[in-house]
Amino acid sequence: MKHRSIHTAVVLVLVAALVSTPAIATAATPTVRSADSTEQVDPTDLSDPDEFERWLDETMADQLERHHIPGAAVVVVNDGDVLLAKGYGYADLEAGRPVVANETVFSIGSTGKLVTWTAVMQGVEDDRLDLDRDVNGYLADSTVTVPDTYAEPITLEHLGTHSAGFEDIFAGMVADDPDEVRPMEKILADHQPARVRPPGEFVAYSNYGTALAGHVLAEQSDATFTEYADERIFTPLGMDDTTYAQPLPHELEPRRAIGYTSQNGEYQAHDPVIWTLPPEGGSLRTTATDMGHFMLAHLNEGTYGSERILEAETVREMHSRQFTKSEAVPELNGMAFGFIEMDRNGETIVGHWGDTPRFKSLLALYPERDTGIFVVYNSPGGGPARFELLQAFTDRYYPQSDTPVVEPPNGATDRARELAGDYRSLTVSESSWERVLGVMTRTFTVGATDEGYLTTTALGEETRQWVERRPGVYEEVGGSDMLVFRVDEDGRATHMFRHAFGPATYERVPWYESLTVLQAVLGAGVVAFLSVLLLWLGGPVWRRWRGGIVPSDRERAARWLLGTVSLLWLAVLVIFLLAWINFNAEAASPSLALQTGKVLRYVALAGTIGAVVATGFAWRDSYWTRSARLHYSVVSALTLLFAWQLYLLRILPL
Secondary structure, eight states: OHHHHHHHHHHHHHHGGGGGSOOTTSOOOOOOOOOTTOOOOOGGGGGOHHHHHHHHHHHHHHHHHHTTOSEEEEEEEETTEEEEEEEEEEEETTTTEEOOTTTOBEEOGGGGHHHHHHHHHHHHHTTSOOTTSBGGGGOTTSSOOOOOOSSSOOBHHHHHTTOSOBOOOOTTSEESSGGGOOOHHHHHHHTOOOBOSOTTSOOOOOHHHHHHHHHHHHHTSSSOHHHHHIIIIITTTTOTTOBOOSSOOTTTGGGBOOEEEEETTEEEEEOOOEESOGGGSTTOEEOHHHHHHHHHHHHTTTEETTEESSOHHHHHHHHSOOBOSOTTOTTSOOBOSSSEEOOBTTBOOEEEEEEOSSOEEEEEEEGGGTEEEEEEESSTTHHHHHHHHHHHHHHHHSOOOSOOOOSOOTTHHHHHHHHOEEEEESOSOSSSTTHHHHHHHSEEEEEEOTTSOEEEEOTTSOOEEEEEEETTEEEETTSSOEEEEEEOTTSOEEEEEETTEEEEEEEEOOGGGSHHHHHHHHHHHHHHHHHHHHHHHHHHHHHHHHOOOOOOHHHHHHHHHHHHHHHHHHHHHHHHHHHHHTHHHHHHSOOHHHHHHHHHHHHHHHHHHHHHHHHHHHHHTTOSOHHHHHHHHHHHHHHHHHHHHHHHTTSSOO
């Protein structure tokens, strides 16, 4: 338990602001819990709208209070009709404006990607697109070109299952002002992520991949992507209050839900984020009832009323698994086409969730039950709340019949210990300082207890316990999530998958990239640098008071060099932490401070090399006392280790 305390303390020192930072449309990690107050009833009770509304009212009231959320909207469809559409709480606290399901316009984040993939499949039906063709074949007239890093080309099938192999980047996705939004083609060309693995190998969620698919569709159409979506999806489905426009049209602006954060019991309102890539979903604004129309079309084999947006076979394909993450564990959730598998309690569930800094949403379809649920919240507390609602709804109307595993089997302790280590999401940047997001917030530390249980810890999550169902497959104790491990030919675990989080793969990292080592090195470096600055500033005062030999010019230069290096590394660390606090603004337009930090990191690195050389002179020429030389040597070594860890975070890309 001691290393966990150190782990937490260092994270809070280094990334205190990250906990309240947006989970930027890249799929926050859901924690699946069953609501304690959820009474299991017969599924047929869903046909009683009054009973369902009473349950939902109680559930939403509890969520808004417990998760500090001002407002939310929910729509549930069943058997081809809207069962309930209702608003809860407030869209605007200052004005006292309540949420109204068919009026209040919310940002829904990446849930809007389902519109993009629906549009792409329309292109497939029209024979303009082929899921198995190299996407470069559609980009002959575009400045966007996918590099041939690997022999295998990237296809729409890869993009639709998030298996294209792109690194994760956020640069270019937001702007400071709507007038600064550039053409989608230019943004995609200027901010292209690197291909870091062959396509079709692993699932790793990609905003860029979805935006690229939307661009491919637009290149093969006589309209922009937003014009296409308006004409081919929103208009036939009667989604009259749905738009990608930024700012909102004047008739919708008075109905906009304001995004809030909760701090010290008070709510702080925030201005809308300006998103630059419509297919990615961030800029989509809509009402709960409009999303109800969208769900009804997908549940009714592509039709809504007299309008058809997809053929029945196409809808079934979109809802069917297209990427299996573990052939050995077929019950593990994978990826449909654009839709994320969310199966719970043995029920087939597909959908998507969306995250912007202040808005959290989720859409889930139960195709075999002809049922769908959509919920959106206007505060970060909606992140865990949406998955709690999904689990509570599933538990109540489609309860689990299996008896959960509670005791580890024989030999579980040794097997659990073999799995212990850090596992990091492949949805990380490999080339920029944005990598900090993945390393700090998308890393799971897996531990083993003496009784044979697994434990997992991650920033922003409580410690969770898992029990072995069979070798390599673990079930959450007190929950419905599942962990599955992939092993190599030597039997060593290399990857981890989570049942509750379909669009991700977690790769086991070597010991020197573990959070424990990272935090220990950075923490020790900060302490060492502060000690140098203290001696640097206090040395002359001490000599005046106690007397002593005046240092030579070389000795003074060596001390000044290490002091300057220490100051520079501290400045670099502070600058990048502040940049992370203001991540959206920095992604839209890097500040002067961040630009300065990018220069200082190389100056600090050059100084570090000089300090290492000076260490050799200090021992050769017997500078200072032995203890002073030892201190200098230790700090010089720590500057190298500090620089190494910043390189692993790509704060110091080489």
